[in-house]
Amino acid sequence: MFGVTILGNNSALPAYDRHPTAQLVTLNDQQFLIDCGEGTQMQIARYKIRRSKINHIFISHLHGDHYFGLMGLITSMGLLSRESELNVYGPSPLLDILKLQLKVADTRLPFPFHFYPLEKEGLIVDGKKFTVETFKTQHRIECWGFIIREKKSPRKIDKEKTLSLNIPAAYYERLKNGDDYETKEGNIIKNEDLTIPNTPPLSYAFCADTIYDESLANKVKNVSMLYHETTYLKDLHERAADRFHSTTIQAAAIAQKANAKKLLIGHFSSKYESIDAFLAEAKEVFDNTDIAVEGVTYRVQ
């Protein structure tokens, strides 16, 4: 299972029961939180997400609608006697803010807490079955996007074959890595006779807040699902540019240029009571678009 659950789909001003940015990414047994606007811990409770399972939190930038809920979430994790470690990745001043707030509250977290400042583009987490990369986006202040990728061997076991040949399961890991198999009698069985091509690894790119920037398309090339902000409808492209945000058709153009399989749009301005028009406009340019609705999980496939 690879999915993205929307906890907040609105831009800076909360409105119409839409909340500031927060997304929960589930990848098999891993849960990642991307951004953590005010009220994220309440949204986590509302949608019955187990916050104890979140081990990695990524903060794109230090505008409040992307991180004002972080301190509350971390404090609550402490009050709930969390023991497992928590890893937070974000712009370096975030650590000063967290430290200062913990200090004035005389709070010591009961779990190991690690902070990783975002400094350069590239790999930031190298997990057993996933990787996370970061890249810069163009916003009014320092801002980072994230790509979460499945890690997969290029080939997987052809169970029917390995069972019929009595190949021990202990050898499977080597087969996935491309090794041939040598029988007790000394016969070599070629790897391609024991494995089949794996499905390509899936990936999710979160483009954070950004002005329309064609160079982003290269950074998120070929992802399975691209989240791109659409703060405004297409008619307000000047206002979008002024404020370092994007419109519907700009997001769709990036998805197209990036050859993304699917586009997810969000970060809607509070000037819009209804967000239906966003979907229609984006689809004009890129058909496989979905609109981020709070509480809904979008599968990466």
Added chain:
Amino acid sequence: MFGVTILGNNSALPAYDRHPTAQLVTLNDQQFLIDCGEGTQMQIARYKIRRSKINHIFISHLHGDHYFGLMGLITSMGLLSRESELNVYGPSPLLDILKLQLKVADTRLPFPFHFYPLEKEGLIVDGKKFTVETFKTQHRIECWGFIIREKKSPRKIDKEKTLSLNIPAAYYERLKNGDDYETKEGNIIKNEDLTIPNTPPLSYAFCADTIYDESLANKVKNVSMLYHETTYLKDLHERAADRFHSTTIQAAAIAQKANAKKLLIGHFSSKYESIDAFLAEAKEVFDNTDIAVEGVTYRVQ
């Protein structure tokens, strides 16, 4: 109109759709916010309160459940192009936190912003028709309570008399201040013949987070309404003391000793799904008790 609207009645961990502490106090044309836990700006929207009218915000202490919503509220006021000044009163490190968060976001507030560090007990705001005093409570960290009082002249105009004697309205202010009136003919009319005793000024005391502390009763003597925290039911008095909180009957005892006219209780631990038992227990000791329910306005009378 003098009233207190509950925006959050829960303690540190949000639970059962109960929110961290925040109260809106309305006194005639003034609106004061006391404490501002995470999500307060959403609660303000939910209960259709005009945030533009809030000119004074009082923060009792720097545990997150009492101020993590402040930065979001202030930022939103800025985004909404507020122009009128905002006055914030709280423990001095709060200013460092606010400044740091504004700096990293590269945000300049479009309205005059004044911060007043709480340093000693006594008067902190001397308005035309109200005063605000602060006093210390005993909590795990520096913590302050607040008393908001109507300001009233001891006597008010007896309109029937002043009209029948053709006393000009311009003179009313002096009559309220106790002056006698001299007619054109040089006759003195005594003040007590032109005025009647005013109703005593009403007052609301917010006791913040506190361990059971009898000396509080003196600090909030004779208030019209006393808010006192009741984090726990009476059986958990040891846990309450350990954590510098109070129980139902302790809050009620303070109300009784203080000769408060009415008691309002809140700051319920998230261990309680239902809060009904709190009211029953407090009433055993102090009958005129009300339980703080979110969205409800309690009149100070």
